Amino acid sequence: MKRRRLWPLFWLSLGAVYFFLPLVATTDFSLRAQRGTLSLLAYQRVLQDSQFVSSFLFSLRMALFTILFGVLLIVPTAYWVHLRLPHLRPLIELLTLLPFVVPVIVLVFGLIRIYSRPPLLMTTTPATTDLLLVGGYLVVALPYLYRSIDVGLRAVDIRSLTEAAQSLGAGWGTILMRVVFPNLRTAALTGALLTLAIVIGELTLAQYLARPAFGPYMNLLGKNRAYEPAALSIMSFALTWAAMGTIYWMTRGQQAQIGGGH
Amino acid sequence: MSSSHSRRLSQVFGLLLVLGLLTSACAQATATPSAATQPPAPAEATEEPMSEMDALIAAAQAEGTVTTIALPDDWCNYREVIDGFKDKYGIEVNELDPSAGSGDEIEAVKANKDNPGPQAPDVIDVGFGFGPQIVNEGIVQPYKVSTWDTIPDDVKHPDGYWYGDYYGVLALQVNADVVETPPQDWADLLKPEYEGQVALAGDPRSSNQAIQSVFVTSLVNGGSLDNAAPGLEFWASLVAEGNFVPVIAETGTFARGETPIIIQWDYLALTDRDTLAGNPDVTVVVPPSAVWGGVYIQGISAYAPHPNAAKLWMEWLYSDEGQLLWLKGYCHPIRYTDLAERGVIPEDLAAALPPAELYAQAIFPTLDQLSAARELITTQWDTVVGVDVQSGD
């Protein structure tokens, strides 16, 4: 038993060193805003700005909607491709990987061009612009969301489960709700976490659609400053980690039930 | 078992939805309402004869907001310029991406051609070299501010499509805590004591500042305004000496000491010095052997949703008040000579700037010289200077 744990511990320790050193270095620098001593001055300056909380909440809200729409769109699609249209998989995967090669600046200007004139005028009210923003976020998160769900589907014998469900008389709706979604909990969670991180840190879309998101706010605050950007990175890291922790903890119950694991 | 699954599932989705709505409720409470955009009201003739200026102010106020782009707070004291405008006329200023490059600004104008919303910039502030392009592509509309005649001819378009706004000269921003004896001139940068310390403030292929930094060194290396190649060679020697730090300098890397010598516009260097407030100590040196000037230009978008507000904004920028606010940010406003002649520049402001004799010698390349140099430097940087990055280590 103990020998089995040695290697995993070793890999994790190595990983921990690699991941924490840069964070330690950033934190150290962020504490040096006051000459000669370590102080929280940079953090104080950042928190003084009243928009810190409101912009973070805005981005959080956008993230939740993106996750919701994303999961509702991707899970049935990935399932369907997996089940019925496996020969179309390369094409679908190419589509889901396109967001990597389309620069976000081109995407946002393209969105503005198309949706800034009637009949699809979406840029003049906050609510419709937010919809546009969520659409944009979903495009950026698409590769990650799709891949998470895809891997999740492979881990479960979805075909047999579908056959079994159908032979018991289930319709497609029931299959989706009671067979597919529940078995994709971990995968969907992964996708959700990735999407959350992406949306909270996203800059360009919110910037050019003129919405008060966290990314542009951080960018503004850190402009031409030395210590505040470092403090911001650490704070946004911590906040996002906390948000993820909450989501993870909420859906925790399902982890053990998938596949048996160990 | 499956029913508890689906119940739990709907619980989670429900919770997500509620969270979404809750955070939106919180946000509504703290969010400031966005200014509604209204169609521009035409300047009407009323019973009492209004001056042109008053008519413009009325029309601008009817529009209620002006959208700017690429105006960082610390660049030429734009924060005070913007706030001053807001306070004086009660017009909202909707600020878009302060980190936008000139290319971004032009793309933004093009993409927002039909858009009456807050994403469309009304005014742009771009590099001098973009002048011909923005006229040819119909990006800007002509407007001559009331102080038009006091703007020097060589930095404005004759028909008023674009006009210079401010200028500065290239300086060396030095981290005095790390660098014991700051370099005093361009040639000093090659000295061995500055090993691994000299950095550019941008990518020479996409940053105006960086290109100018290379261009200026051609003057001290046997080149001229028409021949920028020796500038590339200067930087090649800098790299060969080992003095070049191949990372783009930011205030953070500067303060850290990773990029302790930066070549930047003097106004940015001086503002950085003030912002860092001694942590670290900053020395700003304007190399006297080649004082290199750089101009930026303003224009009103041809598709501006708030044209009157945009015009009023320009009036503000080119008024004595606006120009002096730029001066406060260490930028030389374009009407500097006129302001100096009329004696309206406060003494303390003038004293805070680098010596005027240096500015008197400032060299301003023409548009043609700029584009020739740009062509050369962007295509040859990799081959001549080529910080040799071997892939696969």
Add this chain to the structure above:
Amino acid sequence: MRRRNRRDARFARPGGPYRRRDLLGLLPFVAFVTLFLLLPASTLVLGAFQGDGGRFTLEHVAGLSQRFILEGYRNSIQVSVVTALIGGAFGFLLAYAVTLGELPTFVRGTVITFAGVASNFAGVPLAFAFISTLGRTGIVTGFVKDLGIDLYKQGFDLYTFAGLSLTYLYFQFPLMILIMAPALDGLKREWREASENLGATVTQYWRHVALPILLPSILGSMVLLFGNAFGAYATAFALTGGTLDLVTIMIGAQIRGNVLYDPGLGYALAVGMIVIMAFSIGLYSLLQRRSERWLR
């Protein structure tokens, strides 16, 4: 009711015939992708072939043959492949450690959520973090210098291909961990036990049972990592802007910069990236199909 079941069951078998109207199931996805990705990005494809005045031209595409542009493609592909492979390998080990490593349960939650945040820790903050760690004035550089070793004199330099790859791994590892954890969860304990009962060693179990099952997912994740690195811009710009030629930086210089402004060339560069991406999907699908022969 029963008749419908029998017919559907027939079509649910793998490789079974599909009906045209099955394509309807893809409608929401295709609609979304068209409306929010393909249409807005059409400026890319159109612009790549449009000259002044809107006429069709191949000059932008021809411009791609310039030496420094080809270098850029080569560098981009290289850094993407390298970080996809290393990121995939070590990321897999970390995912394994966290799922099957029999560590206390809190470890999994901590690592997964941390990976979630780290997967998107990129751009200037990441570059600055690494500069603060391994730059000339970095804390590790300083620490090692106190021990007598000058990293930079030894030839190490953060602002090189190697340094960039090292920095990229910061978001590649977590991505791999996150994607592979559910796949590793899917390895049933019974399979491990069965193979042990039949006398297989750990290595044999992995080589003949676990890895073949996981291979499609591993390949898929690596393609994701490749794309992730290929499209990265902000981190590369902050760390090596001005020195290392990468396609994304070149596109930025053409479309966003303060000096150059040739959007046609920028778009052509992006179209080139799309072609490369399509090619890598093709390669990946080939490998996929071969790896799937082991299953079912």
